[in-house]
Amino acid sequence: xxxxxxxxxxxxxxxxxxxxxxxxxxxxxxxxxIYEDGEEVREYTNREIAKEAAQLAxxxxxxxxxxxxxxxxxxxxxxEVIISYQAIARAGCIIIxxxxxxxxxxxxxxxxxxxxxxxxxxxxxxxxxxxxxxGVPTLKHIISTGIEVEERDESRPYIIHAYKDVLAEGAxxxxxxxxxxxxxxxxxxxxxxxxxxxxTTGHPKGVxxxxxxxxxxxxxxQGSAWGDxxxxxxxxxxxxxxxxxxxxGLTASNIAYLSGTKIVMHPRFDTTAVLSAIERHRIxxxxxxxxxxxxxxxxxxADTYDTSSLSYCxxxxxxxxxxxxxxxxxxxxxxxxxxxxxxESAAVTLFNPCDAPKLQCLGIPFISVDACVIDIDIxxxxxxxxxxxxxxxxxxxxxxxxxxxxxxEQAFITVxxxxxxxxxxxxxxxxDGYFFITDRVKRMINASGYKVWPxxxxxxxxxxxGIQEVCVISSRDSYRGETVKALVVRKPSYAELTEQTIIDWxxxxxxxxxxxxxxxxxxxxPKNASGKVMWKTLQEIEWRGxxx
Numbered sequence: 001x002x003x004x005x006x007x008x009x010x011x012x013x014x015x016x017x018x019x020x021x022x023x024x025x026x027x028x029x030x031x032x033x034i035y036e037d038g039e040e041v042r043e044y045t046n047r048e049i050a051k052e053a054a055q056l057a058x059x060x061x062x063x064x065x066x067x068x069x070x071x072x073x074x075x076x077x078x079x080e081v082i083i084s085y086q087a088i089a090r091a092g093c094i095i096i097x098x099x100x101x102x103x104x105x106x107x108x109x110x111x112x113x114x115x116x117x118x119x120x121x122x123x124x125x126x127x128x129x130x131x132x133x134x135g136v137p138t139l140k141h142i143i144s145t146g147i148e149v150e151e152r153d154e155s156r157p158y159i160i161h162a163y164k165d166v167l168a169e170g171a172x173x174x175x176x177x178x179x180x181x182x183x184x185x186x187x188x189x190x191x192x193x194x195x196x197x198x199x200t201t202g203h204p205k206g207v208x209x210x211x212x213x214x215x216x217x218x219x220x221x222q223g224s225a226w227g228d229x230x231x232x233x234x235x236x237x238x239x240x241x242x243x244x245x246x247x248x249g250l251t252a253s254n255i256a257y258l259s260g261t262k263i264v265m266h267p268r269f270d271t272t273a274v275l276s277a278i279e280r281h282r283i284x285x286x287x288x289x290x291x292x293x294x295x296x297x298x299x300x301x302a303d304t305y306d307t308s309s310l311s312y313c314x315x316x317x318x319x320x321x322x323x324x325x326x327x328x329x330x331x332x333x334x335x336x337x338x339x340x341x342x343x344e345s346a347a348v349t350l351f352n353p354c355d356a357p358k359l360q361c362l363g364i365p366f367i368s369v370d371a372c373v374i375d376i377d378i379x380x381x382x383x384x385x386x387x388x389x390x391x392x393x394x395x396x397x398x399x400x401x402x403x404x405x406x407x408x409e410q411a412f413i414t415v416x417x418x419x420x421x422x423x424x425x426x427x428x429x430x431x432d433g434y435f436f437i438t439d440r441v442k443r444m445i446n447a448s449g450y451k452v453w454p455x456x457x458x459x460x461x462x463x464x465x466g467i468q469e470v471c472v473i474s475s476r477d478s479y480r481g482e483t484v485k486a487l488v489v490r491k492p493s494y495a496e497l498t499e500q501t502i503i504d505w506x507x508x509x510x511x512x513x514x515x516x517x518x519x520x521x522x523x524x525x526p527k528n529a530s531g532k533v534m535w536k537t538l539q540e541i542e543w544r545g546x547x548x
Contacts, residue, residue, distance in 0.1 A: 014188045015211045016089040019257035020050045027233035027260040034264045035079050054177035056087035058170025067092035071118040074098040076267040080145050081244045084120045092184040095193045097245035099529040104132030110196050111136045188212040195343050206402030207343045217346040217396035218254040220366040233260035239286035240265040243529050251347035252287045271295050275305040282309040289317040289531035297328050310334040318532050321462035322360050346396040362435040369394035390427045391420035445474040445482050450513040466494030471525050473539045486516040
């Protein structure tokens with residue numbers, strides 16, 4: 001069907017690219033995206049995004065790309081990322097989002113493991129990719145924005161194409177952007193995305209998500225906290241600072257299609273750029289991770305910006321310390337809503353309702369999601385208020401790990417005749433049906449037989465007026481077996497704060513066995529591209545050092 005006479009309801013959504021088509025049909029033309037990178041500013045309407053995606057999809061087909069082929073997208077956040085996602089899905093191919101901060105060997109592993117045929121990237125990453133992917137036999141094409149001509153090198157198995165040239169090959173499809181691509185027949189249960197989890201031990205695993213997984217999660221999320229469908233399209237402005245190569249950022253961008261919000265996109269998180277954008281564009285909301293809220297809370301000149309438009313924020317990916325949540329809400333006058341999910345569940349499965357949120361809470365299950373808490377050892381459901389492993393069931397659960405049936409089997413458990421995903425997170429459910437997280441199953445510290453949960457201690461330590469960030473890990477101890485160590489970033493105004501002062505303060509607030517025995521001051525804590533503190537990396541460094 002052509003033209004704007006086609007109708008589509010939210011219940012008709014079956015494929016990832018349907019989100020863009022639905023957006024055009026539901027809201028008509030509006031300014032949907034503003035991209036800012038320093039002095040560079042680009043603006044797109046929703047129809048321009050959909051048309052370019054249709055062109056790129058048709059252009060990929062001219063390169064011989066077929067249904068089921070894997071296509072890596074490796075770029076900093078930019079319009080071409082969301083356009084590429086829509087295009088790859090339209091072409092019947094599988095999206096492989098790759099974080100642009102990965103090193104050559106890491107990218108090479110993903111390309112080889114997924115047998116990728118195409119990479120879509122930008123000029124800044126071309127030198128790395130030329131070398132890293134030279135020996136990947138399946139790779140046939142690299143498509144780069146910002147270059148003018150095709151590059152051929154007979155010594156390499158691939159051709160480098162200019163993005164604009166591939167678009168030109170599919171130009172005839174720009175006027176047919178509401179149609180499915182000819183010759184592509186898809187099922188909602190076909191694979192749409194493979195997201196590689198970050199692994200600190202061994203290689204990352206490819207999380208296989210179908211079109212049904214991604215669409216059902218986006219539909220469930222829409223309306224939870226992301227805008228009002230009944231408002232004029234583009235009237236609510238949100239900021240996109242999460243990496244689009246991460247499940248959380250991908251889901252947030254998908255929801256924007258369904259709610260008709262205007263997105264202001266930045267290539268990376270920068271506190272000055274964020275505060276300036278909130279003031280200039282009257283940003284209403286953004287989704288972030290705890291490290292972002294910490295950074296904004298302690299930005300010295302934050303009070304000089306007009307952030308009064310900010311109404312709510314969404315926090316996920318890791319627990320948000322209560323002291324940070326309360327401090328942020330007080331400073332910026334906006335509500336922070338917390339949610340919970342994993343890459344394996346296409347991001348969010350639990351979320352706090354806007355009208356009845358609870359502090360330090362994961363929320364309640366979405367529509368079609370079932371969740372419970374089980375005893376780790378026997379797999380049986382525990383009673384209300386009792387701690388165990390959180391497990392989830394729903395239409396957004398991944399199909400399995402790419403070419404890894406053993407890991408797939410270990411990821412699931414059957415309870416009451418239903419197949420649940422084992423999250424690896426400890427928590428409990430209260431009498432109102434709200435879920436709370438206490439820590440990771442594998443993160444527990446066993447100090448002389450006493451169980452210490454790092455997240456509990458971190459939440460306490462964030463209340464100390466001199467602590468800006470903290471990560472609690474285990475350290476080897478000849479007497480206790482393991483002991484508690486805290487890596488602390490001091491606030492600039494607390495340069496005189498000592499290790500012993502922190503230890504004494506903690507012991508006055510919490511049981512002695514839970515308090516840190518060791519405190520080490522650091523300038524910063526390492527974070528991955530999505531803003532999570534890399535506690536596993538810090539833990540491994542500590543163990544290697546103590547064992548060395």
